[in-house]
Amino acid sequence: MVSLSFIxxxxxxxxxxxxxxxxxxxxxxxxxxxxxxxSLLPYNRKPQLSGETPRVVVITSGKGGxxxxxxxxxxxxxxxxxxxxxxxxxxxxxxxxxxxxxGLENRVNYTVVEVLNGDCRLDQxxxxxRRWSKFxxxxxxxxxxxxxxxxxxxxxxxxxxxxxxxxEGPPDFVLIDCPAGIDAGFIxxxxxxxxxxxxxxxxxxxxxxxxxxxxxxxxxxxxxxKMMVNRVRTDMIKGxxxxxxxxxxxxxxxxxxxxxxxxxxxxxxxxRGHPLVLNQPPTLAGLAFEQAAWxxxxxxxxxxxxxxxxxxxxxxxxxxxxxxxxxxxxKVYGY
Amino acid sequence: xxxxxxxxxxxxxxxxxxxxxxxxxxxxxSVVQFTYGNRLNTKRKFLCRxxxxxxxxxxELPQPTVDQAVKTDNDDAVTKKFHRIINxxxxxxxxxxxxxAGINFAIGFCIAIACFVVAVRVYVWRKAMYSHPGSVADLxxxxxxxxxxxxxxxxxxxxxxxxxxxxxxxxxxxTVEICGKVYRLAPVTLTKEEQAIHQxxxxxxxxxxxPTIFLKDGDSIPPDVDPDAVRWIPANHPFATxxxxxxxxxxxxxxxxxxxxxxxxxxxHEALQKKLEALQNEQKLNKLVIxxxxxxxxxxxxxxxxxxxxxxxQSNFDNQEANSKPRxxxxxxxxxxxxxxxxxxxx
Numbered sequence: 001m002v003s004l005s006f007i008x009x010x011x012x013x014x015x016x017x018x019x020x021x022x023x024x025x026x027x028x029x030x031x032x033x034x035x036x037x038x039s040l041l042p043y044n045r046k047p048q049l050s051g052e053t054p055r056v057v058v059i060t061s062g063k064g065g066x067x068x069x070x071x072x073x074x075x076x077x078x079x080x081x082x083x084x085x086x087x088x089x090x091x092x093x094x095x096x097x098x099x100x101x102x103g104l105e106n107r108v109n110y111t112v113v114e115v116l117n118g119d120c121r122l123d124q125x126x127x128x129x130r131r132w133s134k135f136x137x138x139x140x141x142x143x144x145x146x147x148x149x150x151x152x153x154x155x156x157x158x159x160x161x162x163x164x165x166x167x168e169g170p171p172d173f174v175l176i177d178c179p180a181g182i183d184a185g186f187i188x189x190x191x192x193x194x195x196x197x198x199x200x201x202x203x204x205x206x207x208x209x210x211x212x213x214x215x216x217x218x219x220x221x222x223x224x225x226k227m228m229v230n231r232v233r234t235d236m237i238k239g240x241x242x243x244x245x246x247x248x249x250x251x252x253x254x255x256x257x258x259x260x261x262x263x264x265x266x267x268x269x270x271x272r273g274h275p276l277v278l279n280q281p282p283t284l285a286g287l288a289f290e291q292a293a294w295x296x297x298x299x300x301x302x303x304x305x306x307x308x309x310x311x312x313x314x315x316x317x318x319x320x321x322x323x324x325x326x327x328x329x330x331k332v333y334g335y
Numbered sequence: 336x337x338x339x340x341x342x343x344x345x346x347x348x349x350x351x352x353x354x355x356x357x358x359x360x361x362x363x364x365s366v367v368q369f370t371y372g373n374r375l376n377t378k379r380k381f382l383c384r385x386x387x388x389x390x391x392x393x394x395e396l397p398q399p400t401v402d403q404a405v406k407t408d409n410d411d412a413v414t415k416k417f418h419r420i421i422n423x424x425x426x427x428x429x430x431x432x433x434x435x436a437g438i439n440f441a442i443g444f445c446i447a448i449a450c451f452v453v454a455v456r457v458y459v460w461r462k463a464m465y466s467h468p469g470s471v472a473d474l475x476x477x478x479x480x481x482x483x484x485x486x487x488x489x490x491x492x493x494x495x496x497x498x499x500x501x502x503x504x505x506x507x508x509x510t511v512e513i514c515g516k517v518y519r520l521a522p523v524t525l526t527k528e529e530q531a532i533h534q535x536x537x538x539x540x541x542x543x544x545x546p547t548i549f550l551k552d553g554d555s556i557p558p559d560v561d562p563d564a565v566r567w568i569p570a571n572h573p574f575a576t577x578x579x580x581x582x583x584x585x586x587x588x589x590x591x592x593x594x595x596x597x598x599x600x601x602x603x604h605e606a607l608q609k610k611l612e613a614l615q616n617e618q619k620l621n622k623l624v625i626x627x628x629x630x631x632x633x634x635x636x637x638x639x640x641x642x643x644x645x646x647x648x649q650s651n652f653d654n655q656e657a658n659s660k661p662r663x664x665x666x667x668x669x670x671x672x673x674x675x676x677x678x679x680x681x682x
Binding site: 115116117118119120121122123124154155158159161162165166167184187211212214215216218219220234246249250252253254255256281282283284287302303304305306307 | 501502511513514516518519520521522523524525529530532533534537538540541542543544545546549566568583585586587589590591592593594595597598599600601602
């Protein structure tokens, strides 16, 4: 018997969600809840922040190259566009990449190592993005400098604590881009985190590493772990050459934060230093990142995923542009 | 019949046939024949004469030849044939085309305008796509200039990723269209019980304690430390070190500092200042020692080094504040004092 349950948080404000009816295997809109959500933007609704601020989220994976840094950059900028203040920390001591993705590599003068040594203050090491002033970047170290492992984790805790007590107020989100592996860099990055986003791809090697990392995170006391499946190809899923997102979830047993399709625009945006979510019009992957950021804000998770691409049905009036499909809130859907 | 004649009058094809005939004199001339009715033919011939009149008074109008007459007969046959075709058309078409000739012209004009508008829009779109590098719009697009601070550009509009024209859910909620592609939906099947099972499995498989002590290869474990909490760092690790050059308390204070000059900058500044002060003090003393008269005396003493020690003594006695005085008792008065002064002069 197929059953579906939602993962709820006590502080979550939910609006219309979709429930699953086993008979016809479709989703029907439930009765609208009485909770009223105030709209801060004139035409679009702003997501309601849930949980205690600042929310310190570590974005990790175990395996390298699955999209942690891309996720950090895009989700971080999406959060800034929603109106939340974000500080993104690149916790990779030796190999720094987050600044490249954001196009801020020429503006990083000071890092946390300089702050620890007393060469600058913490606010001087923060790089504010000129496109979205609510987004700031902080790098742990420059590529050739070494950081003592003795207080690597402590230093991050001090940094987060200092950010909480800064004059302009604590940031709403602190995103920590974790390095690959499970050694000292990983331990340093997860030290101040309260929740984690596990990025994985639908292949067996990534899944095994992700499972290991999840176990380590739970051992360290981080219980709120959500999963993002990256580089999904629906054509390969249809041809059964790739595991589906549901298979991945069955193997890892984690709630889904987002599903990001394979998109060549990711590589172009990386090379340009212009994150995907800033593209106009938005791409498929960009929309998926934005929706994942929305769920992160509201501590929500997906309840339906996209399986495969289908041929588009053209109605009689499709010649005139648009179609008769109505727009609805698709918050819980895969894309 | 009159109407048929009228139709015929309008539907005679405008196919002027231009033939170039060479007269017996070898002069090419152009003869234009029109297959109109007689009245129009007369008018056109008159025009031809008027045009051909510009050829010159010496040239004569070409006289119709026998060949010309034969061809005229052929043309008449063609015309008659065409008239028969026209007569065979349904009267409504003819009627419509006759009545709506003006509308046809209007329709054609509208189509032309629409094509022109489409061309202009494509041109504008292409121009927007490939804007000149270095333009202000390019700077705004690259993020060097903020668009919200500029009065000329529109502010970036945020679009809800769910309530978005690019995201459309069908009525049955079984498919969703995103960015023009349609996908089939499937519900998530993970339950809380299954999640708990996975957590138990992982807690059994991965036992891990956070390391509190970091040791290099070869170091001994302290006696009161849990071995599980020790982390060994290889000696050749490129980006890791167990040695810290800075005190932990000091590092923490540096992180929490919100105002003022950072610690190291301040320390360096103070050290530089001290050094400068010390140098300045030294220079003052040096200035006091090296007096112009004294310098001359020293020069003399240098020159007269071999001569007498007494003159040197006298000059030194005159200058009571000389720096070299305290050195004198320490060194041999003759040679070293003079050599030291010479070294100073050389310096």
